[in-house]
Amino acid sequence: MTEEVAVPVRELPLAAATTGACCGIGVEGGLTREQAEASATLLKAVADPVRLRLLSAIRATDAGEACVCDLTPLVGLSQPTVSHHLKVLVEAGLLEREKRGAWAWFRLVPTRLDDVAAIFR
Template sequence: MALKKALLPKPAPVSPCGGALLAPLDRERADELALLLKAVADPVRLQLLSLIRAGDPQESCVCDLTEAVDLSQPTVSHHLKVLVEAGLLTRERRGSWAWFAIVPSRLADVAAIFS
Protein backbone atom coordinates (compact mmCIF):
# COMPACT_ATOMS: atom_id res chain seq x y z
CA MET A 1 0.00 0.00 0.00
CA ALA A 2 2.88 2.41 0.79
CA LEU A 3 4.25 1.84 -2.72
CA LYS A 4 0.96 2.91 -4.33
CA LYS A 5 0.87 6.14 -2.29
CA ALA A 6 4.41 7.02 -3.42
CA LEU A 7 3.35 6.74 -7.09
CA LEU A 8 0.43 9.13 -6.75
CA PRO A 9 1.10 12.79 -7.55
CA LYS A 10 1.33 15.08 -4.56
CA PRO A 11 -1.64 17.41 -4.20
CA ALA A 12 -0.97 21.08 -4.86
CA PRO A 13 -0.43 23.12 -1.71
CA VAL A 14 -3.58 24.92 -0.61
CA SER A 15 -3.74 28.43 0.84
CA PRO A 16 -5.65 29.19 4.05
CA CYS A 17 -8.40 30.61 1.79
CA GLY A 18 -8.74 27.26 0.02
CA GLY A 19 -7.14 28.15 -3.32
CA ALA A 20 -4.17 26.33 -4.80
CA LEU A 21 -0.84 28.10 -4.27
CA LEU A 22 1.17 28.74 -7.40
CA ALA A 23 4.93 29.05 -7.41
CA PRO A 24 5.95 32.70 -7.92
CA LEU A 25 8.49 33.83 -10.48
CA ASP A 26 12.02 33.67 -9.18
CA ARG A 27 13.69 37.07 -8.82
CA GLU A 28 16.00 36.65 -11.83
CA ARG A 29 13.10 35.82 -14.17
CA ALA A 30 10.98 38.62 -12.70
CA ASP A 31 13.82 41.12 -13.32
CA GLU A 32 14.20 39.91 -16.91
CA LEU A 33 10.48 40.17 -17.62
CA ALA A 34 10.29 43.61 -15.99
CA LEU A 35 13.03 44.87 -18.30
CA LEU A 36 11.13 43.50 -21.27
CA LEU A 37 7.83 45.03 -20.15
CA LYS A 38 9.44 48.40 -19.44
CA ALA A 39 10.86 48.40 -22.96
CA VAL A 40 7.46 47.91 -24.58
CA ALA A 41 5.50 50.06 -22.11
CA ASP A 42 6.14 53.21 -24.13
CA PRO A 43 3.79 54.15 -27.00
CA VAL A 44 6.65 55.29 -29.26
CA ARG A 45 8.50 52.00 -28.74
CA LEU A 46 5.36 50.05 -29.56
CA GLN A 47 5.02 52.11 -32.74
CA LEU A 48 8.65 51.45 -33.66
CA LEU A 49 8.28 47.70 -33.09
CA SER A 50 5.13 47.69 -35.18
CA LEU A 51 6.78 49.61 -38.02
CA ILE A 52 9.85 47.37 -38.08
CA ARG A 53 7.79 44.19 -37.79
CA ALA A 54 5.62 45.28 -40.75
CA GLY A 55 8.63 45.56 -43.05
CA ASP A 56 9.77 42.85 -45.41
CA PRO A 57 12.23 41.75 -44.17
CA GLN A 58 11.47 42.78 -40.62
CA GLU A 59 14.07 45.55 -40.49
CA SER A 60 14.17 49.33 -40.90
CA CYS A 61 16.67 52.14 -41.13
CA VAL A 62 16.53 54.74 -38.39
CA CYS A 63 16.19 57.40 -41.12
CA ASP A 64 12.82 55.92 -42.14
CA LEU A 65 11.57 55.57 -38.59
CA THR A 66 12.03 59.19 -37.52
CA GLU A 67 9.58 60.47 -40.11
CA ALA A 68 7.07 57.71 -39.37
CA VAL A 69 6.79 58.60 -35.67
CA ASP A 70 7.34 62.35 -36.21
CA LEU A 71 10.17 62.61 -33.69
CA SER A 72 13.78 63.77 -33.94
CA GLN A 73 16.49 61.29 -34.83
CA PRO A 74 18.15 61.46 -31.37
CA THR A 75 14.82 60.71 -29.67
CA VAL A 76 14.09 57.78 -31.97
CA SER A 77 17.64 56.51 -31.49
CA HIS A 78 17.16 56.57 -27.72
CA HIS A 79 13.97 54.50 -27.98
CA LEU A 80 15.66 52.06 -30.35
CA LYS A 81 18.58 51.71 -27.94
CA VAL A 82 16.17 50.70 -25.16
CA LEU A 83 14.62 48.08 -27.45
CA VAL A 84 18.06 46.75 -28.41
CA GLU A 85 19.11 46.55 -24.74
CA ALA A 86 15.94 44.56 -23.99
CA GLY A 87 16.86 42.15 -26.80
CA LEU A 88 13.81 42.96 -28.92
CA LEU A 89 15.86 44.40 -31.78
CA THR A 90 19.29 43.95 -33.25
CA ARG A 91 21.30 46.87 -34.59
CA GLU A 92 23.57 46.80 -37.63
CA ARG A 93 25.57 49.74 -38.96
CA ARG A 94 25.42 50.12 -42.75
CA GLY A 95 27.43 53.08 -43.91
CA SER A 96 26.34 56.10 -41.89
CA TRP A 97 22.95 54.64 -40.94
CA ALA A 98 21.84 52.14 -38.33
CA TRP A 99 19.43 49.39 -39.31
CA PHE A 100 17.25 47.62 -36.78
CA ALA A 101 15.73 44.16 -37.05
CA ILE A 102 13.18 42.29 -34.97
CA VAL A 103 14.28 39.40 -32.75
CA PRO A 104 11.27 37.05 -33.12
CA SER A 105 12.06 34.96 -30.06
CA ARG A 106 11.95 38.04 -27.82
CA LEU A 107 8.56 39.07 -29.22
CA ALA A 108 7.42 35.55 -28.38
CA ASP A 109 8.69 36.11 -24.82
CA VAL A 110 6.45 39.19 -24.55
CA ALA A 111 3.46 37.19 -25.77
CA ALA A 112 4.26 34.32 -23.39
CA ILE A 113 3.99 36.60 -20.38
CA PHE A 114 0.26 36.86 -21.01
CA SER A 115 -0.43 33.26 -21.89
Protein backbone atom coordinates in the same frame (compact mmCIF):
# COMPACT_ATOMS: atom_id res chain seq x y z
CA MET B 1 -19.54 62.89 22.32
CA THR B 2 -19.49 59.71 20.21
CA GLU B 3 -19.69 56.31 21.75
CA GLU B 4 -17.12 53.66 20.75
CA VAL B 5 -18.64 50.51 19.36
CA ALA B 6 -16.74 47.25 19.52
CA VAL B 7 -16.60 45.53 16.15
CA PRO B 8 -16.12 41.76 16.35
CA VAL B 9 -13.02 40.53 14.56
CA ARG B 10 -13.48 37.35 12.56
CA GLU B 11 -10.93 34.82 13.61
CA LEU B 12 -9.08 33.02 10.84
CA PRO B 13 -8.34 29.32 11.00
CA LEU B 14 -4.82 28.65 12.28
CA ALA B 15 -3.53 27.53 8.86
CA ALA B 16 -4.74 30.72 7.20
CA ALA B 17 -3.34 32.86 9.96
CA THR B 18 0.13 31.36 9.60
CA THR B 19 0.32 30.98 5.80
CA GLY B 20 -1.63 34.02 4.67
CA ALA B 21 -4.05 31.86 2.68
CA CYS B 22 -7.57 32.80 3.60
CA CYS B 23 -9.38 30.40 1.30
CA GLY B 24 -7.18 27.40 1.89
CA ILE B 25 -6.34 26.82 -1.78
CA GLY B 26 -2.66 27.69 -1.43
CA VAL B 27 -1.00 29.55 -4.27
CA GLU B 28 2.36 28.34 -5.46
CA GLY B 29 4.27 28.56 -8.69
CA GLY B 30 4.37 31.51 -10.99
CA LEU B 31 7.52 33.45 -11.79
CA THR B 32 10.57 33.40 -9.61
CA ARG B 33 11.91 36.75 -8.41
CA GLU B 34 14.63 36.64 -11.09
CA GLN B 35 12.13 35.78 -13.83
CA ALA B 36 9.83 38.57 -12.69
CA GLU B 37 12.68 41.09 -12.75
CA ALA B 38 13.74 40.02 -16.25
CA SER B 39 10.13 40.10 -17.44
CA ALA B 40 9.62 43.56 -15.93
CA THR B 41 12.66 44.87 -17.79
CA LEU B 42 11.31 43.45 -21.04
CA LEU B 43 7.84 44.87 -20.44
CA LYS B 44 9.24 48.30 -19.53
CA ALA B 45 10.96 48.38 -22.91
CA VAL B 46 7.69 47.86 -24.77
CA ALA B 47 5.54 49.91 -22.39
CA ASP B 48 6.19 53.13 -24.28
CA PRO B 49 3.86 54.10 -27.17
CA VAL B 50 6.75 55.31 -29.33
CA ARG B 51 8.65 52.06 -28.88
CA LEU B 52 5.53 50.04 -29.68
CA ARG B 53 5.10 52.05 -32.88
CA LEU B 54 8.73 51.49 -33.82
CA LEU B 55 8.46 47.73 -33.25
CA SER B 56 5.22 47.59 -35.20
CA ALA B 57 6.66 49.58 -38.11
CA ILE B 58 9.76 47.41 -38.34
CA ARG B 59 7.64 44.27 -38.20
CA ALA B 60 5.42 45.59 -41.00
CA THR B 61 8.27 46.08 -43.49
CA ASP B 62 8.70 43.55 -46.27
CA ALA B 63 12.36 43.04 -45.38
CA GLY B 64 11.72 42.85 -41.63
CA GLU B 65 14.15 45.69 -41.02
CA ALA B 66 14.21 49.48 -41.19
CA CYS B 67 16.70 52.30 -41.20
CA VAL B 68 16.57 54.90 -38.45
CA CYS B 69 16.23 57.55 -41.18
CA ASP B 70 12.88 56.02 -42.19
CA LEU B 71 11.65 55.60 -38.63
CA THR B 72 12.27 59.18 -37.52
CA PRO B 73 9.55 60.85 -39.63
CA LEU B 74 7.14 58.04 -38.81
CA VAL B 75 6.98 58.96 -35.13
CA GLY B 76 7.55 62.71 -35.60
CA LEU B 77 10.45 62.93 -33.16
CA SER B 78 14.04 64.04 -33.54
CA GLN B 79 16.61 61.52 -34.72
CA PRO B 80 18.43 61.50 -31.34
CA THR B 81 15.15 60.77 -29.52
CA VAL B 82 14.27 57.95 -31.91
CA SER B 83 17.80 56.57 -31.54
CA HIS B 84 17.35 56.57 -27.77
CA HIS B 85 14.12 54.56 -28.05
CA LEU B 86 15.77 52.13 -30.46
CA LYS B 87 18.71 51.74 -28.07
CA VAL B 88 16.31 50.77 -25.27
CA LEU B 89 14.77 48.13 -27.54
CA VAL B 90 18.21 46.82 -28.54
CA GLU B 91 19.32 46.62 -24.89
CA ALA B 92 16.15 44.65 -24.09
CA GLY B 93 17.08 42.23 -26.88
CA LEU B 94 13.98 43.02 -28.95
CA LEU B 95 15.93 44.52 -31.85
CA GLU B 96 19.29 43.92 -33.48
CA ARG B 97 21.27 46.88 -34.79
CA GLU B 98 23.52 46.84 -37.85
CA LYS B 99 25.59 49.80 -38.97
CA ARG B 100 25.55 50.33 -42.75
CA GLY B 101 27.56 53.32 -43.81
CA ALA B 102 26.29 56.37 -41.96
CA TRP B 103 22.98 54.77 -40.94
CA ALA B 104 21.85 52.19 -38.44
CA TRP B 105 19.41 49.49 -39.49
CA PHE B 106 17.21 47.59 -37.06
CA ARG B 107 15.49 44.22 -37.27
CA LEU B 108 13.31 42.31 -34.84
CA VAL B 109 14.49 39.40 -32.74
CA PRO B 110 11.45 37.09 -33.09
CA THR B 111 12.33 34.91 -30.11
CA ARG B 112 12.23 37.97 -27.82
CA LEU B 113 8.74 38.82 -29.06
CA ASP B 114 7.82 35.25 -28.14
CA ASP B 115 9.29 35.93 -24.68
CA VAL B 116 6.93 38.88 -24.24
CA ALA B 117 3.94 36.69 -25.09
CA ALA B 118 5.20 33.87 -22.86
CA ILE B 119 5.05 36.10 -19.78
CA PHE B 120 1.27 35.81 -19.86
CA ARG B 121 0.94 32.11 -20.63
